[in-house]
Amino acid sequence: MRRWRPADLLFWGGLALVTLVLSLASKQIGAATGWKWLTKFPKGWELHADRAISTAMKWLVEDAALGPLRFRDLTRLLSALVEAPYFVLRDFLIDGFQIGQGQQAVPVLPHVSWLVVVLGFGLLAHRAGGFRLAALVVASFLYLLLFGLWESAMVTLASVAIAVPLGVGLGILLGIAAFRFRWVDTGLRPLLDLMQTVPVFAYLVPILFLFGFGAMSALVATIIYAMPPMVRITTLGLRGVPEEIVEAGRMSGCTPRQNLWKVRLPAARGLLMVGVNQVIMLTLNMVIIASMIGAGGLGFQVLTALRKLDVGAGVEAGFGIVILAVALDRLSQAIARRGPVVQAQGGWMARHPRSLALLVVLLVSYPLGVLLPALNSFPESWQLSTGSFWQGVISWINLNLYDQIEAVKVFALTWILVPVKQLLLGIPWPWGLALAFAIPAKIGGWRLGAMGLAMASFIAASGLWPEAMITLYLCGVSVVIAMLIGVPLGVWAGQNARANTVLTLVIDTLQTLPTFVYLIPVVMLFRVGDFSAMIAVVLYAVVPAVRYAAHGIRSIDSQLVEAGLVSGCTPRQLLWKVKLPLAMPSILLGLNQTIMLALSMLVITALVGTRDLGQEVYIALTKANVGKGVVAGLAVAFLAIMSDRIITAAVNRKRGEDHA
């Protein structure tokens, strides 16, 4: 283990001590000196960037015009373009095709039979992953049918089906542009960073402003949220194509354009499919969240259930999301994994037996649906509800385990959450700014320090200092707990094959769940408040902690472990002296990811009544206050970016020391 240098020890110890003293005594100092500005950022010094942004936005929407073309017309045109296929799909899946408007509407064709949809996905799953996958997918859809979630699920699915191709297509195009032109890459990189770190609620506000409440806003927000990884993966994939394959293309006489479209892009197919899977999962996550701005669907069911505290409906709809998420994830992964295979010979019918069968069923289902209404819409009498059961479970828990749960909650609040909160809130903001410079500067050099200072100053000058401190405290506590749980689990999984199998399954499932789902059980059991938020954040953010720790342990060169064994290490020594130090960079990367996920979840937990930056964004959303939403969103993004840069710098420094 690396020994601490005395200078380092003095620096960190001194910093901690001064912070502690200042935090505890700030009120007294403020009172004694009469410097009120010390504890509270003076109103007169605030920047009011939010007002400027709001004004600019208003101008953009109401007055901005390029010649005769007003900006508003442009957004309307865009809306129409994206909404048209969305509504066709909706008509096909749920609403049925009609001619005319409102009362005069004449139904032309009813919506497609549920049987066709189930069969279609089943056949696709069978083609991609065999019978087991087909069974899983069909069972998932049957669940949605049986629990009366079909229409909501189809609304969600329609949004996903429109947003995914758009997200993937735009992502690939931008990725190609970034690959071809260096300036696009340099310009795009920070933008993508922002897109991925600005909390989703923050850009819901301006989007709402531009496109209005409804499906279009939801789709735009979804695409913005889900596209960045596709861009990155496309660029990465194109760069990663083996040089030989590119040369083979050139020697075959490809023009540069042919080399891109016929050689590089197809050769990067494997990685691109991973990107598609990510886009699907992020899209689903966002479509659920976007139910707040009119996307409807399963997310809306959960939202209403949460608002009414209807446990049963909430749990059922939550499971519906989980099941849809797992089914879509497995299906897209199977399609991604399935490399090209030998095609059957013969005519179209012989080569596409599944498509043929589906087509036949589709055509037959319409006339049959007239005779058998049950085929058309799944009859309500066949549906189940476990709502009362879940209600019962929660009631039972609340009745019988209330004391225990309450005890845990009270303990956590009094001994961990509240003291940390007081400590952070007590820090006078000038010293906070000093810390925002000193810590990154110590780890990553003065440039990083300057960046930290600039970002912290922006937060302070926006009057968001206390909210930022609450965010920091909730995030910090949650991350520490997530790491304390996750790293040992990961280390265990890294050394034990069976533990790994089980944990991988759990983690994979946790990771496919849309963030929204985490709130349901937490609120049911712990009511609203910081403790609930913390639990939800820990659950969501523990995944990378486990995954990266396990990866770090597993990827250690087995020779080094053997060298340790031969040197006479006990298993404990082997772990502490060989494996953990070697896995440290990977664990730190896991920490980085954990912080990112914690921050993004923290914003969602604003729904369960935290008082942090997320709440600010959420309030801005409900009041459609663009400036406030953007500023608070930027503040969250700054926290995320700073923690990312600091950890990256720390990892690089550690690597540098190891090599020195």
Added chain:
Amino acid sequence: MEQPIILECRNVWKLYGASADSFLQSHGMQATPEALRRANIVSAVRSADVTIRKGEIFVIMGLSGSGKSTLVRCLARLIEPTAGEIRFEGRDLLGMSGPELIALRRHKMGMVFQHFALLPHLTALENAAFPLEVQGIDRKTRLDRAMQVMELVGLQGRENRYPHELSGGQQQRVGIARSLIVEPDLWFLDEPFSALDPLIRREMQDELLRLQARLHKTIVFITHDFDEAIRLADRIAVMRDGAIVQTATPEELVLNPADDYVAEFTQHIPRAKVVRLGTAAKPLGPGPFAGDLTASLRVAEAADRIEAAGLPFRVLAGDGAPMGEIDGRTVIDILIGREVAR
């Protein structure tokens, strides 16, 4: 008698580093390895001269890092040389525009790669047809043509497999088929068999010789394996640290290595497999002779007959004129590697 020159390169340099261009201009051709290293420039190819004639197998041999792969990429203009002149069939290769170069590759050049470089999303047949596809030739024509080259390389019956479903040797056969489909004049093979198992490698070398006997291409073959070079080459260029140390026939290399570095490679090569009768022959004696042998035969190929005959054989040059004699004693000297005063 001598075949026309297909590819000729003079004084080709490829340097990597910030100041590579200006360095070469200021130092001219006196850029020594030491000077380059001081200027923080990596020299991949230094002042290479190569002349390749129609129909020969020209092997560029060198260990990894010797610059052979860089040189062949300069010859195919996959990378731009820092300096030098390359002429392909008399035309200035380095002065060609992008479209000219593409046209050239579409009709005159083919290349086989070390790791096969097949496109993973195309079947074997579609891979072989790929150069025709990018030329815009219709699907039926190009697949028919690809079928022919697949048969040529012995892959009929596997046309519809994808690369990942084929063994390494089979994948490289697809690579060869792809490079041959445009009937190139100049055929680059960049360590084509290095990624294969030794047994498959020998099989593929035989395959190459079989194809060459039929197609008479001009071949530039890159390898790090001296045995392979000896086996295939009409002429070999040995590279070291970016420079060509010696260019010669396998026989000359073995008998007169230019320096210790080349000798290091040649000393383990059985002389009898390289040396031809014309070189081993002594001045023509009075006879009697057991018969006539052509000068281009290798000693190992004729050893049994010479040794069994008891009498010397007359050695005839290409035009049929006697140029010397060879007896069992000489053959044995060469076989056991005894130094012979000649």
